[in-house]
Amino acid sequence: MTSVDLESRIAANAARLSADLEAFAAISEPGDGVTRLAYTALERRAHDVFAERMRTLGCVVHTDAAGNTIADLPATEDNGPQSVVGTGSHLDSVAQGGRFDGIAGVVAGMEAAYLAALSPVPRRRRWRFVAFAAEEGARFGQACNGSRMVAGLTTLPDTRRLRDTEGVSMYDAMSEVGLRPDDLAADEWDAAQWHAFVELHVEQGAVLEDAGVPIGIVDSISGSTRLHVAVNGTASHTGATPMHKRRDALVTAASCVLAGDRIAKDSAHHGTRVTVGRLEVSPGAMTTIPGRVEFVVDVRDIDSDRQRTTVEQLAAAYRDAADADGTAIIVDVIADTSPVVLPAVVKDHLAAAAEQHGLGYRLLSSGASHDAQQVNKITPTGMIFVPSAGGLSHVPNEHTDADDLACGVDVLLAALYRLDADE
Amino acid sequence: MTSVDLESRIAANAARLSADLEAFAAISEPGDGVTRLAYTALERRAHDVFAERMRTLGCVVHTDAAGNTIADLPATEDNGPQSVVGTGSHLDSVAQGGRFDGIAGVVAGMEAAYLAALSPVPRRRRWRFVAFAAEEGARFGQACNGSRMVAGLTTLPDTRRLRDTEGVSMYDAMSEVGLRPDDLAADEWDAAQWHAFVELHVEQGAVLEDAGVPIGIVDSISGSTRLHVAVNGTASHTGATPMHKRRDALVTAASCVLAGDRIAKDSAHHGTRVTVGRLEVSPGAMTTIPGRVEFVVDVRDIDSDRQRTTVEQLAAAYRDAADADGTAIIVDVIADTSPVVLPAVVKDHLAAAAEQHGLGYRLLSSGASHDAQQVNKITPTGMIFVPSAGGLSHVPNEHTDADDLACGVDVLLAALYRLDADE
Numbered sequence: 001m002t003s004v005d006l007e008s009r010i011a012a013n014a015a016r017l018s019a020d021l022e023a024f025a026a027i028s029e030p031g032d033g034v035t036r037l038a039y040t041a042l043e044r045r046a047h048d049v050f051a052e053r054m055r056t057l058g059c060v061v062h063t064d065a066a067g068n069t070i071a072d073l074p075a076t077e078d079n080g081p082q083s084v085v086g087t088g089s090h091l092d093s094v095a096q097g098g099r100f101d102g103i104a105g106v107v108a109g110m111e112a113a114y115l116a117a118l119s120p121v122p123r124r125r126r127w128r129f130v131a132f133a134a135e136e137g138a139r140f141g142q143a144c145n146g147s148r149m150v151a152g153l154t155t156l157p158d159t160r161r162l163r164d165t166e167g168v169s170m171y172d173a174m175s176e177v178g179l180r181p182d183d184l185a186a187d188e189w190d191a192a193q194w195h196a197f198v199e200l201h202v203e204q205g206a207v208l209e210d211a212g213v214p215i216g217i218v219d220s221i222s223g224s225t226r227l228h229v230a231v232n233g234t235a236s237h238t239g240a241t242p243m244h245k246r247r248d249a250l251v252t253a254a255s256c257v258l259a260g261d262r263i264a265k266d267s268a269h270h271g272t273r274v275t276v277g278r279l280e281v282s283p284g285a286m287t288t289i290p291g292r293v294e295f296v297v298d299v300r301d302i303d304s305d306r307q308r309t310t311v312e313q314l315a316a317a318y319r320d321a322a323d324a325d326g327t328a329i330i331v332d333v334i335a336d337t338s339p340v341v342l343p344a345v346v347k348d349h350l351a352a353a354a355e356q357h358g359l360g361y362r363l364l365s366s367g368a369s370h371d372a373q374q375v376n377k378i379t380p381t382g383m384i385f386v387p388s389a390g391g392l393s394h395v396p397n398e399h400t401d402a403d404d405l406a407c408g409v410d411v412l413l414a415a416l417y418r419l420d421a422d423e
Numbered sequence: 424m425t426s427v428d429l430e431s432r433i434a435a436n437a438a439r440l441s442a443d444l445e446a447f448a449a450i451s452e453p454g455d456g457v458t459r460l461a462y463t464a465l466e467r468r469a470h471d472v473f474a475e476r477m478r479t480l481g482c483v484v485h486t487d488a489a490g491n492t493i494a495d496l497p498a499t500e501d502n503g504p505q506s507v508v509g510t511g512s513h514l515d516s517v518a519q520g521g522r523f524d525g526i527a528g529v530v531a532g533m534e535a536a537y538l539a540a541l542s543p544v545p546r547r548r549r550w551r552f553v554a555f556a557a558e559e560g561a562r563f564g565q566a567c568n569g570s571r572m573v574a575g576l577t578t579l580p581d582t583r584r585l586r587d588t589e590g591v592s593m594y595d596a597m598s599e600v601g602l603r604p605d606d607l608a609a610d611e612w613d614a615a616q617w618h619a620f621v622e623l624h625v626e627q628g629a630v631l632e633d634a635g636v637p638i639g640i641v642d643s644i645s646g647s648t649r650l651h652v653a654v655n656g657t658a659s660h661t662g663a664t665p666m667h668k669r670r671d672a673l674v675t676a677a678s679c680v681l682a683g684d685r686i687a688k689d690s691a692h693h694g695t696r697v698t699v700g701r702l703e704v705s706p707g708a709m710t711t712i713p714g715r716v717e718f719v720v721d722v723r724d725i726d727s728d729r730q731r732t733t734v735e736q737l738a739a740a741y742r743d744a745a746d747a748d749g750t751a752i753i754v755d756v757i758a759d760t761s762p763v764v765l766p767a768v769v770k771d772h773l774a775a776a777a778e779q780h781g782l783g784y785r786l787l788s789s790g791a792s793h794d795a796q797q798v799n800k801i802t803p804t805g806m807i808f809v810p811s812a813g814g815l816s817h818v819p820n821e822h823t824d825a826d827d828l829a830c831g832v833d834v835l836l837a838a839l840y841r842l843d844a845d846e
Contacts, residue, residue, distance in 0.1 A: 094708045101660075138708045204663035222662055226709065237524075237816035238698035239645055239723045239791035240627035243687050245814070250699055254680035261674045264666050275661035276673055277709045279702070285517045285561045286649065286700045286719045287791075288817040296709045300662045368662035368710075391668070393660040394711040 010115045012108075012409035014402035020107040021402075023049060024091065025099035033096040033396025038134030038145060039067065039173040046091040050131045053110055057117045059129065065183035066149035067133030067174065072126050073113055080124030083195035085419045086379075087112065087412060088130030090146065090371060094138040098398020100202045104386065104405055106131045108200040111406075112413045125195060125420050132371045133179075139164045140173075141226055141296070142335040147371035150189045151378050156181055194379035196346055196419045199372035200412050201383060202400045206391030207364050214407045215361035216385030217350045221373045222273075222366060223307045223339035227297040229256065229318060233327040235283060235291025247326045250281055250290035255321035256314075256329075260297060263313050272310050273300040273367060296334075302365050304338050340373045346382030346419070353414035359407055368393075382415070384408050433538045435531075435832035437825035443530040444825075446472060447514065448522035456519040456819025461557030461568065462490065462596035469514040473554045476533055480540045482552065488606035489572035490556030490597065495549050496536055503547030506618035508842045509802075510535065510835060511553030513569065513794060517561040521821020523625045527809065527828055529554045531623040534829075535836045548618060548843050555794045556602075562587045563596075564649055564719070565758040570794035573612045574801050579604055617802035619769055619842045622795040623835050624806060625823045629814025630787050637830045638784035639808030640773045644796045645696075645789060646730045646762035650720040652679065652741060656750040658706060658714025670749045673704055673713035678744035679737075679752075683720060686736050695733050696723040696790055725762050725788050763796045769805030769842070776837035782830055791816075805838070807831050 027046045029035035036042045047069045051061045054071030061071045072084070089105025109129040116127065133146035140162040148154035159171040159181045174181045203209075208216050233249035257276045264274035279295035297314065301307035315331050322329035347363070354361040364385065372383045386408035389399040450469045452458035459465045470492045474484045477494035484494045495507070512528025532552040539550065556569035563585040571577035582594040582604045597604045626632075631639050656672035680699045687697035702718035720737065724730035738754050745752035770786070777784040787808065795806045809831035812822040 094706070094711060096706045097708075097711075137710055141709060143710070204660040205665070206668070224662065234815070235818045236814065237627040237791055238700055238721045239647065239696060239789070240811075240816055241696070241790070241814065242628070243684075243696060245629070248684070248698070250680055250702060251684045254677035254684075257673055257677035258681065261666075261671070261677075273662060273664070273666060275671070275710075275712055277661055277704075277711050277713060278707050279673060279704050281700075281702045283517070283519045283818075284701050285520075285817065286564065286721055287560055287566070287698075288517060288520075288700050289698055290700060291818065298661045298709055366662070367664070368660055388663075391659065391664065392657070393663055394708065395658045395706075395714065 010119055010413065012111050012115065012406040014406040017107055017111055017405050017409065018402045020110060021099050021103060024103050031096060034093045034099050035095045036093045037095065038092045038136055038139045039170065039177055041177055043092045043133065044177050047131055050091065050106060050110065054113060054129060057113050059113065064150065064187040065180040066146045066187060067179045068146045068150060069131040071129040073116060073129065075124055075126050076122045077124050081195065083193060084126045084128045085195050085416055086128035086130060086197040087199065087416060088132060089199050089201055090132040090135030092134055092136050094136050094394050096396055097394050098396060100398050100400045101204065101393055102135055104202050104400060105200040108405065108409045108412055111409045112416060115413055121417060123420055127416060135371055137226065137335065140170050143224065143369045144371050144374050147374035149184050150187065151374040152188045153374055153377065156184050189378045191378050195422065197372065197375045197379050197381040198346065198412060198415050199370060199383050200408050201370055201385060202393065203385040203388045204368050204393035205388065208385060208387040209389065209391065211362060213360045213362050214387065214404055215354045215359050215411055216364045217347055217361050218342055218366050218383035218385060219363045220302055220339060220341045220365045221370055222300040222302050223304055224337050224369050225299040225307055225311050225333060226335040227311065228332045228334045229295050229297060230330045231293045231322065231327050233291055236289050238287045238289055241289060246289055248289050249293040249327055252321050252325045252327040252329065253279060253293040253295055256318045259317035259321065260314055263310060263317065269306065269310060271302055272306060274310065274314065300367050302339050307339065337369060337373065340376055342376060342382055343380040346380050349415050349418045350382050350384060350411065353411045353418055356414050357410045359411060384411055433542050433836065435534050435538065435829040437829040440530055440534055440828050440832065441825045443533055444522050444526060447526050454519060457516045457522050458518045458520070459516045460518065461515045461559055461562045462593065462600055464600055466515045466556065467600050470554055473514065473529060477536060477552060480536045482536065487573065487610040488603040489569045489610060490602045491569045491573060492554040494552040496539065496552065498547055498549050499545045500547050504618065506616060507549045507551045508618050508839055509551035509553060509620040510622065510839060511555060512622050512624055513555040513558030515557055515559050517559050517817050519819055520817050521819060523821050523823050524627065524816055525558055527625050527823060528623040531828065531832045531835055534832045535839060538836055544840060546843055550839060558794055560649065560758065563593050566647065566792045567794050567797050570797035572607050573610065574797045575611045576797055576800065579607050612801045614801050618845065620795065620798045620802050620804040621769065621835060621838050622793060622806050623831050624793055624808060625816065626808040626811045627791050627816035628811065631808060631810040632812065632814065634785060636783045636785050637810065637827055638777045638782050638834055639787045640770055640784050641765055641789050641806035641808060642786045643725055643762060643764045643788045644793055645723040645725050646727055647760050647792050648722040648730055648734050648756060649758040650734065651755045651757045652718050652720060653753045654716045654745065654750050656714055659712050661710045661712055664712060669712055671712050672716040672750055675744050675748045675750040675752065676702060676716040676718055679741045682740035682744065683737055686733060686740065692729065692733060694725055695729060697733065697737065723790050727761050730762065760792060760796065763799055765799060765805055766803040769803050772838050772841045773805050773807060773834065776834045776841055779837050780833045782834060807834055
C-alpha cells in the first residue's frame with residue numbers, strides 16, 4: 001500500500017468536528033449567536049482550549065507576543081527538510097456572529113492533527129497548527145491583526161493607534177489579557193523557516209452552495225479599505241426648526257449611504273462591495289435634529305486600482321452631499337489592505353488533494369479578508385473553502401454542514417501530506 | 424395709584440431667575456448639558472425643589488397621580504370667582520438638552536408667585552402654579568404626558584402601553600418613583616374649576632431673535648405624529664456578499680430619511696417638518712451588512728389635514744423604498760397629537776400685558792408641542808414665547824438671556840392679573 005493510498009483511508013469525523021465547534025460556541029458573551037471579540041478574556045479562553053487539545057496530541061505549544069497560539073507537531077523522520085508546513089485560522093468572532101467563521105479552520109486543524117498523529121504515514125517536516133488572534137476587524141477596525149503581526153504588517157506603533165469604540169487601544173487590550181505587544185517584532189515569522197501554509201475557512205458566500213460543489217479553492221482575496229466618516233450638522237428642536245434652516249447630519253449620512261450603494265452597483269464597479277455596517281446618530285433623541293453622525297464604510301475589491309478609485313469617488317460623493325446640506329464632513333482611512341492573488345503552487349496541491357478524495361472543487365475569489373492573505377507575505381499560502389448555508393456569515397444562523405466540513409478536512413490533510421512531500 | 428399702575432412697577436429680577444435656572448440645571452445626569460428624563464428620580468428631585476419654594480411663598484402644594492406638582496396661591500379677596508387662573512410648564516429634559524426648555528416657564532411661575540405674594544395688588548381668584556411631569560417625548564415617544572393626563576388624553580391603559588427604549592413601561596417608571604398611575608382618572612382637571620391658563624416657554628426657534636422682538640404670543644401649536652419604523656433585511660458578511668444579492672436594511676432606511684426630507688421640502692408642504700432623530704443599526708458591525716434598522720420619525724404640521732396626508736405619503740415612500748431593496752418594513756404610529764389654535768380671549772390679554780410694559784411682541788406659531796396644547800382642552804390657554812439664542816433647543820448650548828426671560832415674566836404676571844380681573 002502506497003502512502004497516498006494510506007492517506008485516502010484516513011477520514012475526518014463529522015461528529016468530532018461538531019463537538020469541537022459546540023465547545024467553542026459555548027465560550028461567548030450572553031445573547032444571540034457567538035460574541036467573542038478580539039483581545040478579550042473570552043478569546044483567550046478559546047485559545048486555552050485549543051492549546052490544551054494540541055498538547056494532548058503531542059504538539060509543542062506556545063503563545064506568541066500577538067496572542068497567536070502555535071502548536072508544532074514534530075516530524076516523524078529525523079533528516080527531513082527544516083522548513084515547516086502550517087495550517088490555521090482564528091478563534092475570535094464579531095458581535096452576535098456565528099460559530100463557523102474562523103473556528104471551522106481551527107477545528108479542522110485540530111482534526112487534521114488528531115488524524116496525522118494517529119496515522120502511520122510519515123511526516124518529513126514539522127507541522128504547525130495556528131490559532132490566530134484578533135482576526136475580526138469588528139473591535140478595532142482593522143482585520144487579521146494576529147496574522148498581520150507575525151507578517152510584520154502591524155507593529156507596535158499600530159497597536160497604540162488602533163482603538164475600539166470605547167477608546168481602548170489595542171496595546172492596552174492586549175496587555176490586559178496578558179499579551180506582550182512590546183515584543184511583537186521578536187515574534188515575526190522568518191520566511192526561511194517556512195515551506196507553505198493552508199487555511200481552511202467557511203465560504204461566507206453562496207457560490208459553492210449554488211454550484212453544488214463541496215470544495216472551493218481560493219484564487220484571490222479581496223482588498224479592503226475602511227473609512228471612518230464624521231458628519232457634523234446642527235442639533236436643534238425637530239418641531240421648532242424650519243426645514244430650510246436645518247443642517248441635519250443624518251440627512252447627509254443617508255445621502256452618503258446611498259452614494260456608496262450606487263457607486264458599488266454601477267457598471268464600472270462590477271465586483272466592488274461598499275457597505276456601511278455601523279452608523280451612530282447623536283444625540284439620538286426623537287425630538288432633536290441629529291447634530292452628528294459617525295459611520296464606518298467597508299470597501300472591498302479584488303482589483304487594487306479600482307479599490308483606490310472607489311475610495312476617492314466615495315470621498316468626493318460624501319463632500320458633495322455635505323456641501324448640499326451645509327454640513328461638515330471628515331473622512332479618515334482607518335485600515336487598508338490590498339487584494340492578494342494566491343500562488344499557483346499551493347492551489348495545484350489543493351486541487352490534487354480534492355481529486356485524491358474524489359471531491360469536486362471550483363476556483364473562486366474571496367470577498368472577505370483572511371489570515372491567509374497576511375501569511376502569504378511570508379510563505380506560499382492556499383485556502384480551502386467549505387460551503388456556507390445560504391451564503392450567510394457574521395450572523396447567529398451562519399451554518400456549514402459537519403459533513404461538508406469533514407470533506408474540507410480530508411482535503412486539508414491530504415494537501416498537508418502533499419506539501420510535506422515537496423522537496 | 425390704580426392697580427394697573429402698581430403692577431407696572433413690579434418687575435421680575437434677572438439675577439433671581441438665573442440663580443433658579445442654575446439650581447435646576449445642577450439636577451442632571453453627568454455629561455454634556457442637562458439630562459433629566461421623564462419619570463426618573465432626578466425629575467422628582469427637581470419637582471421637590473419647586474414644591475419647597477412654593478410652600479415658602481405661601482402656596483398650598485400637592486403632587487397629583489401623574490406627578491404634576493401643583494401649587495395654589497390663595498386669593499387675597501374672600502368673595503371672588505371660584506375659578507382659578509394658572510401658569511406652568513415642565514421640569515424634565517431630553518438627553519443632553521438645555522436648561523431652558525420647560526424650566527424657563529416653571530422658574531417664571533416661581534418669580535411671578537414671589538412678586539404676587541409681595542405685591543399689595545389684590546387677587547380675586549386662586550392662582551395655580553404647575554410643574555408638569557414628563558413633557559418631553561424623548562423617553563416614552565409621547566410628549567406632554569403629565570398635561571395629557573390631567574386633560575384626560577392619556578389614561579391608565581396608555582401608561583401600560585408606552586415604553587422606553589429599555590422596555591420599561593410608563594406605568595412601571597411612574598410607580599418606581601412613587602407616583603400613582605392607577606389614580607390618574609381621579610386627578611383629571613374639571614373645566615368648571617378653571618378660568619384660564621398661560622404657559623411661558625422659550626421659543627426654540629429664531630423668529631423673535633431674527634425680528635428683534637422680545638415677546639412672542641403663540642397663535643397656534645403644531646400637531647405631531649410620531650412613527651416607529653422597523654426595516655428588516657438580511658445580515659451577512661460585507662466582503663463575501665455581492666451587491667446584487669443584498670437586502671441591506673440601512674440602504675432602505677437611508678432612502679426613507681431622504682424621502683422624508685424631500686417630502687417636507689416640496690412646495691406642497693410649506694410648513695411641514697419631518698425629522699428622523701433616532702436611528703439604530705443592527706448588528707452594527709463594520710463587516711456585517713445591516714440586517715435591521717429601527718428609526719423614529721417626527722412629523723409636525725400646523726395644518727391638521729396636511730399632517731395626516733404627510734404621514735400617508737411617508738408610509739407609501741417607505742414601502743416603495745423597501746420594495747426596491749427587497750427588504751421588509753413595518754410602520755407604527757406611536758403618538759399623534761393634532762394642531763391647536765389658541766383662543767383669542769387669552770391672546771388679547773397677552774398682547775395688552777405686553778403693551779402695558781412697553782414691550783414689542785409678535786404673533787407666531789409653535790412648531791414644538793407644549794403642555795399648553797393639552798391644557799387648552801380644559802380651559803382657554805395662551806402662550807408667551809421668549810427668544811432662544813440662535814433658535815437652538817434640545818441641545819446643551821440652548822440659551823435665553825435672563826433679561827429677556829425677565830421681560831417674559833413681566834408680561835406673564837401682568838396677564839395673570841388681567842385674567843384675574845375678568846368677570
